[in-house]
Amino acid sequence: MEVKASSKSYPVYVGNNTIAQLPELIEKHALHKNVFIVVDENVLGYHLKKIKSLITERMRKVVVVEYVANEKSKNNKSVEEFYDCLIKNEFGRDTLIIAIGGGITGDIAGYVASTFSRGVQFIQVPTTLLAAVDSSVGGKTGINYGKTKNLIGTFYQPEFVLVDTSFLKTLKEEEIVCGLGEIIKYAYLGDDKLYLTFRSELKQIMKLSPKPTTKMIETCINMKASVVQADEMEGGLRKILNLGHTFAHAIEVEQDHKIKHGQAVIIGLVCALYLSHFKGIMKDEKLVKYISLPLFLQDKITLDKCNVENIYKVMLRDKKGRDGKTKFVLLSEPGIL
Known part of the structure; x- marks a missing residue:
């Protein structure tokens, strides 16, 4: 590649x-x-x-x-x-x-x-x-x-x-879960067919089955490479790779990094889906369908009580923000952001 x-x-x-x-x-x-x-x-x-x-x-x-x-x-x-x-x-x-x-x-x-x-x-x-x-x-x-x-x-x-x-x-389970957080992100960035493929292979990747794991790594790298080729410096298209990350980074900081990045990404993806639904971008039935993927891992993540106001303040400092406004990547369904 x-x-x-x-x-x-x-x-x-x-x-x-x-x-x-x-x-x-x-x-x-x-x-x-x-x-x-x-x-x-x-x-x-x-x-x-x-x-x-x-x-x-x-x-x-x-x-x-x-x-x-x-x-x-x-x-x-x-x-x-x-x-x-x-x-x-x-x-x-x-x-x-x-x-x-x-x-x-x-x-x-x-x-x-x-x-x-x-x-x-x-x-x-x-x-x-x-x-x-x-x-x-x-x-x-x-x-x-x-x-x-x-x-x-x-x-x-x-x-x-x-x-x-x-x-x-030699990875611990929590590190595998962290990787799955980014993999799920790519599932949303592809089309519905790719989403279904990711969903069907999630349990195998959780066990690090060689063939599906290698294939998934290659798929994610190819997806990212195509985005980087089009927009290396994140002037436009590359921002889609931040799906869920505005929430995730803020949660990590608010939790004083007691939660790992990949775990925070999973939570951030759930937040992004709910915000997409709240803003009328994602329909009810789509939310139910697509939120099931990160929720598959919910028992693998422990989150201490959050101070919501502090999370908002951290998001305002997010480097992706412009003109004093926090920017989010939202979607209506996989591949349509």
Whole structure:
């Protein structure tokens, strides 16, 4: 698969145990040999042998940094620590940064890559279902600032994305649910046929059945790639990828990040459907039909009591807002937004 963004085109490799191909792919793409690897601490704990196998004699210099990935560490302090490590180890513009982890790891490592020495080479290796189907593709990088998610960031495309489905085997159930949140979003962005396909395969993906899971990852990546190709900088069409996210980001902040992003997306999608119905965009029977998909996962999510007024205040700070107004993506049925 290939992402043809206006700033850069790059491939996305998807398969099982493909991580072993990483050194070869670095050679194939003639990338820099000074390698700075940012790896999620959980990935390092479960897959230390795999990570060590990536270091080869062909690499001139390799530094592996263990990152404690969570929304509270996705901040400028962590960015400065990465900068300090890069400078201490005498990395320059001929640096290749590799992110191995979930969406948070990819976001912050991508941001560091886009700003260090005014931009160095970058590779995404997503290890969660959410990162595989969504955040690793498209070039969005960023960190949280204050109580606003992803307020500071860049659009910066990687050299390539490498999805290895073997990493998914060590995910906890809540991480699989998080990935399903983004998958359900794509179910609404496609047509009714695709929605029904997603719905019929949801239980299999929940169990990470190899064939349907790989197929679903590829479908979501292709959908996102087509949107990014048309609107890389989110000037118009790409905003549809924010379906449910205005609610989700506000809920995450209001809950002090006690709820994970993908879980918040599921709640956000339910809110978006109800708002679509409230505004007269979605008919009664359509609401009943389409809301059943995220509600299938309702017993997998625990939400503390919310302060609705605080959620409204957070949504007013949402970076997608314009002229002091909060913007939402709404729909009448799958594919019609």
